[in-house]
Amino acid sequence: xxxxxxxxxxxxxxxxxxxxxxxxxxxxxxxxxxxxxxxxxxxxxxxxxxxxxxxxxxxxxxxxxxxxxxxxxxxxxxxxxxxxxxxxxxxxxxxxxxxxxxxxxxxxx
Numbered sequence: 816x817x818x819x820x821x822x823x824x825x826x827x828x829x830x831x832x833x834x835x836x837x838x839x840x841x842x843x844x845x846x847x848x849x850x851x852x853x854x855x856x857x858x859x860x861x862x863x864x865x866x867x868x869x870x871x872x873x874x875x876x877x878x879x880x881x882x883x884x885x886x887x888x889x890x891x892x893x894x895x896x897x898x899x900x901x902x903x904x905x906x907x908x909x910x911x912x913x914x915x916x917x918x919x920x921x922x923x924x
Contacts, residue, residue, distance in 0.1 A: 818860035822873035
């Protein structure tokens with residue numbers, strides 16, 4: 816079950832929702848046909864629920880929004896990028912355990 820705390824980011828709202836955010840933002844670049852993306856989705860949902868009010872969590876469907884992934888050099892999915900004050904703090908490519916994403920978030924808090 817998807818979390819209501821995961822926001823759908825796209826080319827149209829990315830600047831406003833991510834780059835201008837007052838809190839750090841974790842962005843999951845994914846696609847519906849990507850098996851590792853589906854496998855990591857429950858972890859992203861869990862993180863969104865865990866960090867409510869502290870970190871904004873959302874996803875960009877790379878098939879529906881192609882400019883944003885291109886702007887950040889996303890070549891493989893899933894790619895998770897952490898932004899703080901509109902700047903990339905760090906990123907992870909591939910399916911990883913929740914502990915690795917928690918460690919990524921800790922860099923921005």
